[in-house]
Amino acid sequence: MHKLFALFTIFILPFFISADERPNIMLILVDDMGYSDLGCFGSEIDTPNLDKLASQGIKFTHFTNNSKCETTRTSLMSGRYHTETYKDNHSTVTIPENLGLAGYQNWMVGKWHIFDKPMDRGFERYFGFHEGATNFFNGEGTGGGYSYFEDEQPYEMPKDFYSTNAFTDYAIKYIDERKKEKPFFMYMAYNAPHYPLQAPKEDVMKYRGKYMEGWQALREKRFKRMKELNIIPQDMKLSKPESNIKSWDKLSQEVKEDMDLRMAAYAAMIDVVDQNIGRVVKKLDDEKILDNTLIIFLSDNGACPFDRTRKPTKKNNLMPWDPASYICYPASWANACNTPFRMYKQNQHEGGIATSMITHWPAGITVPGTFNRQRGHLIDFHATFRELAQVDYPSEYKGNKAAKVRGISLVPSFKGQKRPEHEFLYQNFSNRKTAFVMGKWKLINAKELYDLETDRIESNDLSESHPEQMQLMLTEWKKRDLELNHGRATVKKPQKKKKK
Incomplete structure (x- = not known):
């Protein structure tokens, strides 16, 4: 019995020492x-x-x-x-x-x-x-x-x-x-x-x-x-x-x-x-x-x-x-x-x-x-x-x-x-205000594109000057919104018909 207890102590004691050292x-x-x-x-x-x-x-x-x-x-x-x-x-x-x-x-x-x-x-x-x-x-x-x-x-x-x-x-x-x-x-x-x-x-x-x-x-x-x-x-x-x-x-x-x-x-x-x-x-x-x-x-x-x-x-x-x-x-x-x-x-x-x-x-x-x-x-x-x-x-x-x-x-x-x-970061506020970050690129509200490495103050919108990157970011954002949010931010709500 004493030998069994000694073996138990040898194997269990290190666990408690380790646990005590965890922050x-x-x-x-x-x-x-x-x-x-x-x-x-x-x-x-x-x-x-x-x-x-x-x-x-x-x-x-x-x-x-x-x-x-x-x-x-x-x-x-x-x-x-x-x-x-x-x-x-x-x-x-x-x-x-x-x-x-x-x-x-x-x-x-x-x-x-x-x-x-x-x-x-x-x-x-x-x-x-x-x-x-x-x-x-x-x-x-x-x-x-x-x-x-x-x-x-x-x-x-x-x-x-x-x-x-x-x-x-x-x-x-x-x-x-x-x-x-x-x-x-x-x-x-x-x-x-x-x-x-x-x-x-x-x-x-x-x-x-x-x-x-x-x-x-x-x-x-x-x-x-x-x-x-x-x-x-x-x-x-x-x-x-x-x-x-x-x-x-x-x-x-x-x-x-x-x-x-x-x-x-x-x-x-x-x-x-x-x-x-x-x-x-x-x-x-x-x-x-x-x-x-x-x-x-x-x-x-x-x-x-x-x-x-x-x-x-x-x-x-x-x-x-x-x-x-x-x-x-x-x-x-x-x-x-x-x-x-x-x-x-x-x-x-x-x-x-x-x-x-x-x-x-x-x-x-x-x-x-x-x-x-x-x-x-x-x-x-x-x-x-x-x-x-x-x-x-x-x-x-x-x-x-x-x-x-x-x-x-x-x-x-x-x-x-x-x-x-x-790989990416997905940002969303009430599906109205969104952002998608991938590498150095940041897409905001599916409209604005910024290079965070050179422009973290977001002063230079590159959405028009970098159309290929813009399209890539839009595609990835829609994919992740579907995965993480059932597509709520990317699916446009049908417009109400105007009364004649």
Whole structure:
């Protein structure tokens, strides 16, 4: 019996040692943040904690999302193109479901905003809300109602609530209560800086008056700083302002001060996120698990152009630290936040889908302080985390055949190695705004063609000057839309007959 136990120990012990060495994984997603909104990517906003993670990790300059809240979250969680999950959620195996098969603990804080509920899809602990946007101080949804939950039980809102702080409180709580012999996956989905633009008064006032030079001056300052930081090539041009951008000089002093306040509130929200990431990093460090925790930070889409400030806020001059306020900024500020790119959230131009991404993992990143300029996509996270967890993708899950998962692992990037390129990347927003990337070529809305190697700001449409390439891209796009989206974006809807 003793000999049998000894043999059992010899063969089983290495598995547990290996399991202990697998990294914890922390995926941090912010909401509606522009490409140039971090200090380490060119911003004037104070983000010292993220800047430090970037200096000790890798800055990914060519990572892409799906340009919209729920579409990004769907691809992120499923490892599939979001169009594939329509009416097909039961065959989808989420990241926490897959990592759970490898013994990982799975927790989430923040905004869900996709199919089902977090604790139905692999998370053991959850604190946050299910819908697209809520008040930061009282949790009220943008359409009314209330959807905050703690482990899927209704949550009673305290008086001193601010969502960014609360999400971090729960993240730290979960780390405290973890089973230390097992690795964990933590998904932190902050709702900042999504509208309504709300932040504590002291944080807003820190930035008050800093934006009185206007949005064009801000774009130019960030653009210069991005070149100094080597985020963008030295010969890159700054995209022209969009046609809906107003001239700052033609605004009245009153309007300028209002616009300054709105941007100050937005900056404060990002600042507070950075403060809270500092709290989480300190907790990991205190627990002596920071070195073996992979931290990934990115945004779900580019900056938001929709000024949906509500009339009572304007009428009563409510400040962004008032829970009754509902303030948004206009497309002009979003254009500056997306420097140097064109367009915004929901669009498939780079301003909609490009995200500044940071990875930090002292024990696993062998090229700290570097850049990665390979094009990557949200679908890559599923593959990356499976590799790190040493777990295969299941053929079946909960009695259902598991749907095909996509993506290419980012793990080689952590060692400074080039990973395989995507054969293609498929982008879609409501079948109206689409993009298709194949090699250096990008097709937008089946009309515009760009060479991303020489023109990432998408200023020179090559659809007419390169007809053969244009036709090739259209053919491939239609093929992939049929495969991934049942042809919904490529099949023209029949026109209604006009009444005589």
